[in-house]
Amino acid sequence: MTAAALPVSDEQRAELARMAASTALPHRTVVQARGLLLACDGVANEEIARRCAVDSDTVRRWRKRFVDKGIAGVGVIAKGRGRKPSLPAGTVEKVLKITHRERPADGSTQWSTRTLAARVGVGKDAIAKIWADHGLTPWRVETFKVSNDPRFEEKLVDVVGLYLNPPARAVVFSFDEKTQCQALDRTQPSLPMKKGRAGTMTHDYKRNGTIDLFAAMNISTGEVLTELRKGHTGADVLRFFKQIDAAVPRGLGVHVVLDNLSAHKTPEIQKWLSHKDRRRWHLHFTPTSSSWLNLIERWFKELTDKRLRRGTFSNVSELTEAITVWAEHWNLDPKPFIWKATAESIVEKVQRGRDTLNQIKSQTDH
Numbered sequence: 279m280t281a282a283a284l285p286v287s288d289e290q291r292a293e294l295a296r297m298a299a300s301t302a303l304p305h306r307t308v309v310q311a312r313g314l315l316l317a318c319d320g321v322a323n324e325e326i327a328r329r330c331a332v333d334s335d336t337v338r339r340w341r342k343r344f345v346d347k348g349i350a351g352v353g354v355i356a357k358g359r360g361r362k363p364s365l366p367a368g369t370v371e372k373v374l375k376i377t378h379r380e381r382p383a384d385g386s387t388q389w390s391t392r393t394l395a396a397r398v399g400v401g402k403d404a405i406a407k408i409w410a411d412h413g414l415t416p417w418r419v420e421t422f423k424v425s426n427d428p429r430f431e432e433k434l435v436d437v438v439g440l441y442l443n444p445p446a447r448a449v450v451f452s453f454d455e456k457t458q459c460q461a462l463d464r465t466q467p468s469l470p471m472k473k474g475r476a477g478t479m480t481h482d483y484k485r486n487g488t489i490d491l492f493a494a495m496n497i498s499t500g501e502v503l504t505e506l507r508k509g510h511t512g513a514d515v516l517r518f519f520k521q522i523d524a525a526v527p528r529g530l531g532v533h534v535v536l537d538n539l540s541a542h543k544t545p546e547i548q549k550w551l552s553h554k555d556r557r558r559w560h561l562h563f564t565p566t567s568s569s570w571l572n573l574i575e576r577w578f579k580e581l582t583d584k585r586l587r588r589g590t591f592s593n594v595s596e597l598t599e600a601i602t603v604w605a606e607h608w609n610l611d612p613k614p615f616i617w618k619a620t621a622e623s624i625v626e627k628v629q630r631g632r633d634t635l636n637q638i639k640s641q642t643d644h
Contacts (some may be wrong), residue, residue: 282320283319284314284318284341286314286318290349291315293349294311294318294349294352298312298315303353304353306316306355308642309331310352311353312329313329313332314340317340323337325609333391359535364404365400365404367443369398373394373408374412376397377389377414377416380399388416391403391406395533420509422631423633424567424628424635425565425566425628426566427566427567429565431625433562433565433568434624437564438571438619438620438624439621440528440535440562441497441573441617442617444498444533444625445531445533447530448530449498449533450497450533450534451494451503451532451533451535451537452495452497452523452534452572453494453495453518453534453535454572455491455492455493455510455539456490456491456578457490458488459486459489461485461487461488461489461591461592461594461597462483462589462590463486463592464479464482464483464591466480468480479588487597488594489594490514491504491512491601492510492514492515492518493506493577494534495573495574495615496612496614497614500615501609501611503525505517505521506601506602509540510541511544512544512547515541515547516546519534520550522534531560532560532563533557533562534559534562535561535571535573536562536564537563537568537569537572538563538564538566551615551619553589580608581604584604585601585604
């Protein structure tokens with residue numbers, strides 16, 4: 279069947295062909311583009327309707343809109359047509375207001391899709407879609423702590439500067455203790471993983487003692503020095519400092535990033551550092567409530583996730599051996615953690631946090 283061909287330029291025909299072959303455009307747009315290409319070839323409206331599974335009046339509307347608007351009109355839903363909104367006017371605004379400002383009548387700390395649906399009088403799927411459209415996740419909560427250290431910016435700039443631009447002829451270490459590592463054993467044997475089932479372990483456990491882990495990471499190589507002790511007094515810290523000192527060749531400076539634990543500043547440590555042989559030593563303290571600034575914490579997470587959390591230990595000796603072996607294998611192929619954030623970007627983010635906290639506090643006070 280033939281009919282008057284739809285007038286179209288070479289550029290428009292090429293664009294219609296691209297749209298008709300698309301796998302990303304809406305189905306409506308793709309079908310219309312295919313129909314209009316047939317119309318360009320002079321195929322009759324009834325035949326186009328049959329091939330596109332629509333009626334001939336729809337094809338006529340496609341042709342008219344293309345003549346009036348060109349490519350811009352392909353796939354566009356005409357005013358007054360299309361699916362009508364299923365929610366009463368103002369529902370979205372009401373859901374957002376309640377989600378942000380109100381709590382359920384039973385005192386729950388957050389809404390669920392079902393409780394809010396019952397409150398507003400719509401379906402739970404509608405609530406879920408509104409939350410998704412506006413990026414809201416009331417069921418989630420994340421922890422944070424903005425440091426109140428009066429020297430926060432000064433210490434931040436010092437530590438980040440050390441990460442991004444380490445001094446020449448020096449070794450930079452990130453040091454901390456992982457205290458009270460527990461030798462935990464499960465109350466029943468764990469079941470192995472098999473097809474269709476993950477490995478299992480009991481939710482409860484038996485405590486078989488604790489050990490303190492001292493660790494210092496060379497930030498340029500990723501190699502980690504470790505020592506396991508029964509405590510973390512100033513004497514224990516000093517012993518580990520001596521281990522670090524012995525590991526660094528003479529002639530190189532020693533820079534250590536560490537937190538403000540009192541055991542790191544005892545008189546015996548200060549006396550040891552003041553000796554002329556320790557003039558190469560420099561301590562860089564992180565701000566209070568800023569453990570995230572210490573790179574060794576990332577290594578502690580690796581150790582916990584890959585060896586300790588799912589491990590079982592009947593005594594402290596087994597735990598000690600497990601940590602020692604895992605650290606030795608790490609050092610066979612160490613991987614440094616690369617710090618990328620600038621001090622300026624962190625300060626800006628922290629300042630936004632402080633401003634928000636001050637605003638909330640001001641609203642609460644009033």
